[in-house]
Amino acid sequence: MKFPPQIGLFLLSLFFTVNAEETFDVRRHLSTVTRYHVAKEISGNSFVSSDIHDQCKPIHLNLVARHGTRAPTKKKMKEFEVLASRLVILLENVNKQKSKLPAWLWGWKSPWTRKYKGGELINEGENELYQLGIRTREKFPELFRQDYHPDLYPIKATQVSRASASAVAFGMGLFNSRGNLGPGGHRAFAVTSESRASDTMLRFHDCCQNYKGFRKSQEPAVDKLKEPILDEITQDLVTRWGLNFTRRDVSGLWFLCKQEASLLNTTDQACALFSPSQVRFLEWTDDLEVFILKGYGNSLNYRMGVPLLEDVIQSMEQSIKAKEDGLVHGSYELARLRFAHAETLLPFSCLIGLFLNGSEFDLILREQPLQLPPKPPQKRIWHASTVAPFGGNNMLVLHSCPENNSNKYFVQVLHNELPITMPGCGNSDFCPFEIFKERIAAPHLRHDYNTLCNTELKAPTSKLSQVLSWIFPADAKQPQKDEL
Secondary structure (H helix, E strand, O other): OOOOHHHHHHHHHHHHHHHHHHHOOHHHOOHHHOOHHHHHHHHOOOOOOOOOOOOOEEEEEEEEEEOOOEOOOHHHHHHHHHHHHHHHHHHOOOOOOOOOOOHHHOOOOOOOOOOOOOOOEOHHHHHHHHHHHHHHHHHOOOOOOOOOOOOOOOEEEOOOHHHHHHHHHHHHHHOOOOOOEOOOOEOOOOOEOOOOOOOOOOOHHHHOHHHHHHHHHHHHHHHHHHHHHHHHHHHHHHHHHOOOOOHHHHHHHHHHHHHHHHHHOOOOOHHHHOOHHHHHHHHHHHHHHHHHHHOOOOHHHHHOOHHHHHHHHHHHHHHHHHHHOOOOOOOOOOEEEEEEOHHHHHHHHHHOOOOOOHHHHHHHHOOOOOOOOOOOOOOOOOOHHHHOOOOOEEEEEEEEOOOOOOOOEEEEEEEOOEEOOEHHHOOEOEEEHHHHHHHHHHHHHOOOHHHHHHOOOOOOOOHHHHHHHHHOOOOOOOOOHHHO
């Protein structure tokens, strides 16, 4: 049976749409709540690494990692209790026998009921970092063949327990079978932390008064930016399910979806309330928030991380000096390992110019704002699910290469263990150290942390307010239903 061309194209389009819906996996769209193994699957192998000369050898590794998967915080657990009470109210006049609502809604209780503490590293998070430690040693045997010593392998973590627990889990994997403790042959190792009140290296966001002021001032504007999407989805859910949901209900259900899918691997409850297209829009609103408040949305977001970048550059320079001085391999530091938070990993990724195209990198060097990540279905580089998932990490590997090369030392960047392009170095993942230092690091390192963070600044014109007025003009009354 033949169809007219228009009908044929329509049926083909419908086929691909249905197929895409069937293969849709909500666990790939959870922003910073995404599990590490899922984030690695998303990244895939789309980028082909540079050809590295056989004689190039790693001589030092810098690791900046986020903690592994954690339980909801105490604040979020209280919000789930509020949501449970709210669902009781929404369902009190609904006939359960005649209703087509999902059965789980009736009598739903938070999985974290009767828990009085939160935010801790859970078993899955421990395993993420433990396995990362094992893979790191396997990938860089030259760096980790020495017996453990704190001067060779300093491990630092913030004083927040999930970060320090992640450091311990990683170390257990990294030094597995290198000691004589227990059946696994574990060995003791040191994890050091700075006071939370003065940790400008790994918790610079907590010590930066100007950043705190900026974030507090911009959070209402970010919420305003998300409102049209939330309102549209709320109306759709009211129509679809016949319950009088509010915007707050939808936000709560979306957060519940993310926690269920990530921590419990449950995707057929809260997540099933949303269509794939709605999930993509909700993910985009999360990505906007991360971009504006923690990423490229404001230069202070990442430039306050200059103490960490200084530490990374200093460690590389010390390794180069030790190599040039002819010190024996294993007599100087081989890896500097750090464990912190999304608020650490995100700014650091921005400081080294990841997840940008070339023209955008030039903009941040001139301290000019970037456009917000484009709305679905347009493609975007910035996905928080890959930028900073649970256990997300950046490894900066310093290589020593043959002397007949015009550049003797190179930096390779691995994001979540995979090579990633550096727009500041011609979109290569293998950058001469001097170019990395001068082109990527130096423009940021000319800033002083105390000046950035603790000097009273003049209130700048809000780029976000300009963007808001551009995207949602005051006289815009046409609903965005077509985009959903």
